[in-house]
Amino acid sequence: AAGVIQSPRHLIKEKRETATLKCYPIPRHDTVYWYQQGPGQDPQFLISFYEKMQSDKGSIPDRFSAQQFSDYHSELNMSSLELGDSALYFCASSLGGTGANVLTFGAGSRLTVL
């Protein structure tokens, strides 16, 4: 079965650079979530989209932005990167939001900021 696809899997950037992460949800899933997991920490919710509209916002820095496109894929844009942005970024998708629906996570994108 198709899973959540994230790209790139690994990304190395310098401070103050910009990075873009992409997420392709499971076919027919209409909800996408972004999480950030620092070393040794639990995943922290950043932002979610339902039917191409932002549905919830967590601890996402102002330097970050995201959107969900007409084909339901999502992109997380990160600007003015800082060392503390180094983390594993997960995308998850579900059908119809969190209410009673299973979230499936992608393999993650590991960002290293030097």
Added chain:
Amino acid sequence: GIQVEQSPPDLILQEGANSTLRCNFSDSVNNLQWFHQNPWGQLINLFYIPSGTKQNGRLSATTVATERYSLLYISSSQTTDSGVYFCAVEDGNDMRFGAGTRLTVKP
């Protein structure tokens, strides 16, 4: 927001042993999932279990929604069970994770 507490934070077992991981949450939920994060960082969904009991091979889970806790049972543990086990519960339009239980299974 909802609070999620997992215990124990760390667990070391010999291969073949059984274990119980606990997740307490502070409010009623419609969605609770258990995940295994393997040493390569992948988050694998184990159970979607807002209530009741489910079993999948050597793993089973029980959620007592009225008492706001869930248990994950691992029987006859194997070295491949090592990793971090997360409980996540619905918090508005997202899922809130507990701090996880780090399990190490020794051969």
